[in-house]
Amino acid sequence: MTTAPVRPPLVRSSDRMIAGVCAGLAAHLGWPVRMVRIGMAVAALAGGAGFAFYAWLWIMVPTADEAARRNARRPASPIAPAVSTPPAGSLHEPGSAVDPPFSAGTYPPAYPLRGYGPGSISPGAYAPAAGPAPSAMYDAGTPFQTPAAGAVPGTVGAGTAVPVSGVPGTGAWFRVRSMRYGKEILLGSGLLLVAGILIARLLGAEVPLGTLIPAAAILGGAAIAWMQLDETRRAGLVDKTKADQAGGWARLAAGLALVVAGVLVMVSGSGSWEQTWLALLASVAVLGGVALVLLPWGLKFWRDLETERAGRVRETERAEIAAHLHDSVLQTLALIQRRAASENDVVRLARAQERELRGWLFKDPAKDAGQLSGRIKAAAAEVEDGLGNAVDVVSVGDTAMTDRHEALVQASREAMLNASRHGGGPVSVYLEVSDGGVDVFVKDRGSGFDLRGVPEDRLGVRESIIGRMKRHGGTAEIISSPDGTEVRLKLPAAVAENGEGKP
Amino acid sequence: MSTPALDGTAAGNQRETVRVVIVDDHAIFRSGLKADLDPRVTVVGEAGTVEQAIEVIARTRPGVVLLDVHLPGGLGGGGREVIAGSAALLGTTKFLALSVSDAAEDVVAVIRAGARGYVTKTISGAEITDAVFRVAGGDAVFSPRLAGFVLDAFGTAPADIADDELDRLSARELEVMRLIARGYSYKEVAKELFISIKTVETHVSAVLRKLQLSSRHELTKWAAERRLL
Numbered sequence: 001m002t003t004a005p006v007r008p009p010l011v012r013s014s015d016r017m018i019a020g021v022c023a024g025l026a027a028h029l030g031w032p033v034r035m036v037r038i039g040m041a042v043a044a045l046a047g048g049a050g051f052a053f054y055a056w057l058w059i060m061v062p063t064a065d066e067a068a069r070r071n072a073r074r075p076a077s078p079i080a081p082a083v084s085t086p087p088a089g090s091l092h093e094p095g096s097a098v099d100p101p102f103s104a105g106t107y108p109p110a111y112p113l114r115g116y117g118p119g120s121i122s123p124g125a126y127a128p129a130a131g132p133a134p135s136a137m138y139d140a141g142t143p144f145q146t147p148a149a150g151a152v153p154g155t156v157g158a159g160t161a162v163p164v165s166g167v168p169g170t171g172a173w174f175r176v177r178s179m180r181y182g183k184e185i186l187l188g189s190g191l192l193l194v195a196g197i198l199i200a201r202l203l204g205a206e207v208p209l210g211t212l213i214p215a216a217a218i219l220g221g222a223a224i225a226w227m228q229l230d231e232t233r234r235a236g237l238v239d240k241t242k243a244d245q246a247g248g249w250a251r252l253a254a255g256l257a258l259v260v261a262g263v264l265v266m267v268s269g270s271g272s273w274e275q276t277w278l279a280l281l282a283s284v285a286v287l288g289g290v291a292l293v294l295l296p297w298g299l300k301f302w303r304d305l306e307t308e309r310a311g312r313v314r315e316t317e318r319a320e321i322a323a324h325l326h327d328s329v330l331q332t333l334a335l336i337q338r339r340a341a342s343e344n345d346v347v348r349l350a351r352a353q354e355r356e357l358r359g360w361l362f363k364d365p366a367k368d369a370g371q372l373s374g375r376i377k378a379a380a381a382e383v384e385d386g387l388g389n390a391v392d393v394v395s396v397g398d399t400a401m402t403d404r405h406e407a408l409v410q411a412s413r414e415a416m417l418n419a420s421r422h423g424g425g426p427v428s429v430y431l432e433v434s435d436g437g438v439d440v441f442v443k444d445r446g447s448g449f450d451l452r453g454v455p456e457d458r459l460g461v462r463e464s465i466i467g468r469m470k471r472h473g474g475t476a477e478i479i480s481s482p483d484g485t486e487v488r489l490k491l492p493a494a495v496a497e498n499g500e501g502k503p
Numbered sequence: 504m505s506t507p508a509l510d511g512t513a514a515g516n517q518r519e520t521v522r523v524v525i526v527d528d529h530a531i532f533r534s535g536l537k538a539d540l541d542p543r544v545t546v547v548g549e550a551g552t553v554e555q556a557i558e559v560i561a562r563t564r565p566g567v568v569l570l571d572v573h574l575p576g577g578l579g580g581g582g583r584e585v586i587a588g589s590a591a592l593l594g595t596t597k598f599l600a601l602s603v604s605d606a607a608e609d610v611v612a613v614i615r616a617g618a619r620g621y622v623t624k625t626i627s628g629a630e631i632t633d634a635v636f637r638v639a640g641g642d643a644v645f646s647p648r649l650a651g652f653v654l655d656a657f658g659t660a661p662a663d664i665a666d667d668e669l670d671r672l673s674a675r676e677l678e679v680m681r682l683i684a685r686g687y688s689y690k691e692v693a694k695e696l697f698i699s700i701k702t703v704e705t706h707v708s709a710v711l712r713k714l715q716l717s718s719r720h721e722l723t724k725w726a727a728e729r730r731l732l
Binding site (some may be wrong): 204362390392394395396397432434441482486 | 648650655659684685687
């Protein structure tokens with residue numbers, strides 16, 4: 001096993017000159033602080049990219065204290081993570097089994113930096129691209145060159161990407177939201193998009209801004225409106241409108257397209273494009289200014305909300321686990337205390353509880369009632385509960401139940417009952433399903449008995465085990481010795497109609 | 504309630520003692536196990552985490568380590584990690600995996616890391632004692648459930664001559680595994696197949712070797728697919 005190098009998380013350091021951004025960045029990247037600071041200063045000279053980058057990190061990156069507080073809220077109980085698979089990790093990399101926590105934890109924090117860093121730190125070709133976009137967000141007086149509209153598309157772009165990327169895959173919408181660093185990635189790609197458009201304009205390409213901006217504004221507005229709703233309400237809404245099905249998405253998209261088209265037609269019909277453009281510019285500039293002022297509060301509020309929501313989700317999870325433990329384990333423990341005198345009862349209770357808890361912890365779809373091994377195990381559990389002797393089942397292979405298998409299960413159950421009742425001590429059950437058929441072996445370690453001198457009550461057993469197997473084209477053998485008894489049941493695969501009932 | 508364990512020559516012949524280290528994160532279980540073990544088994548150390556275990560094993564150099572599959576600490580690898588961390592001692596120190604987990608992948612992972620056997624935590628003290636002596640003597644200890652895993656992983660059809668010998672079990676090995684899965688002790692297996700206990704032990708050791716060395720991709724695929732049985 002190779003361990004990925006674990007980087008310290010990106011937090012603002014308390015060893016600060018301004019806001020601790022450079023020191024934090026240096027710690028995260030493992031570079032000397034001085035170099036990062038100089039790089040930032042150089043980048044600041046290159047069209048203000050450094051300023052923008054610094055400001056952005058200042059706002060987006062928590063201080064060490066904040067980060068510590070957030071981490072402290074993680075559940076301390078070892079049960080919780082074992083019971084509930086963390087949604088973030090499992091959605092990220094469903095395939096890889098060993099390392100996901102590591103890689104997921106290590107890489108994404110660096111992501112926004114990777115997308116951005118080269119552009120803003122080295123004043124290269126990217127600088128103008130990365131520069132204007134964020135600066136448009138935070139520089140109040142950006143007048144004309146960077147279209148003030150940039151302020152909104154900046155945020156809008158980020159928001160927009162959410163529904164857009166979700167449209168093709170039906171369930172993908174929510175997955176994007178719940179991805180661990182999805183928001184940062186979306187924000188980055190939105191900003192890059194805006195930057196790309198700006199570069200294209202600088203290079204003289206004809207970008208239909210007149211159409212793009214209203215469209216982006218509408219989509220962005222919708223996205224922001226959606227973000228107001230919390231996860232559960234949104235899910236409810238989507239569910240109600242059947243928007244999670246392909247048809248629902250198509251309807252939604254068509255409706256949106258119609259509305260956008262209508263607005264565009266109305267706006268462009270009411271006056272010349274010049275006027276519309278100016279009006280739009282002015283209103284967007286105002287909105288941008290307001291957004292700029294409110295942004296810190298907004299962000300803070302949003303972050304608090306996020307933390308609280310995460311806390312609530314954990315709380316619900318915990319409550320559910322507590323409820324289950326209360327109904328099962330605590331009740332059993334109480335019973336065990338009351339019956340401490342009877343060893344049999346205690347063992348039986350413990351075994352039953354163990355089985356139940358195991359089933360709950362490792363819910364296994366293969367254990368559905370439709371499979372033979374599931375039925376055999378259920379029968380074993382029933383016998384174990386009834387008589388108090390442990391019945392251990394080992395199964396190899398599996399098959400879907402048929403009528404003949406039903407008979408086999410009944411015969412096995414009878415054999416287990418006998419072994420448990422007369423054998424005493426634990427009972428071993430072995431089930432093997434192969435192409436040739438199904439074998440079941442039930443072994444106990446009792447004192448054995450003589451088949452020829454079967455007592456009266458064994459006649460029923462003979463009928464319900466041997467007779468039943470014969471009727472369904474199988475065989476049953478009972479081998480008994482002073483060391484114990486073994487019942488061997490064999491059911492050949494698909495026999496002809498008349499059966500091949502060997503004696 | 505105790506069953507006539509894996510009663511065989513191993514337990515009977517060994518008059519000397521075996522030094523063991525118990526590695527389990529539950530102190531209650533450790534003390535219970537200590538009380539259950541035969542007086543010929545001397546517990547020379549205990550550990551509750553991966554780091555402690557590696558340290559205690561390196562210091563005491565026991566003959567056998569009773570190793571829980573799930574352990575806190577380390578990189579999260581549990582028992583597997585302890586064996587990997589004690590790799591230098593594998594020649595003299597034998598590992599016997601103990602587990603409440605029925606998860607095949609856990610058990611198979613520990614076996615493939617180098618453990619010489621696997622037993623469930625619910626077996627009696629006499630059985631564990633017997634298993635300890637067996638492992639100390641260089642043999643492999645298979646519980647019915649581990650035998651079931653093996654049959655599931657390698658398939659129940661015997662090997663052709665042409666097959667890579669590591670990837671399949673021979674007809675005899677299959678028979679032995681089947682009987683163990685059915686709850687037979689080594690002695691009973693020997694009686695049933697008309698072979699000596701020593702031969703049974705040889706077969707089981709061969710299966711263990713295959714389980715540890717086979718690169719058969721079905722084996723890993725199978726372990727990943729089947730979270731438990």
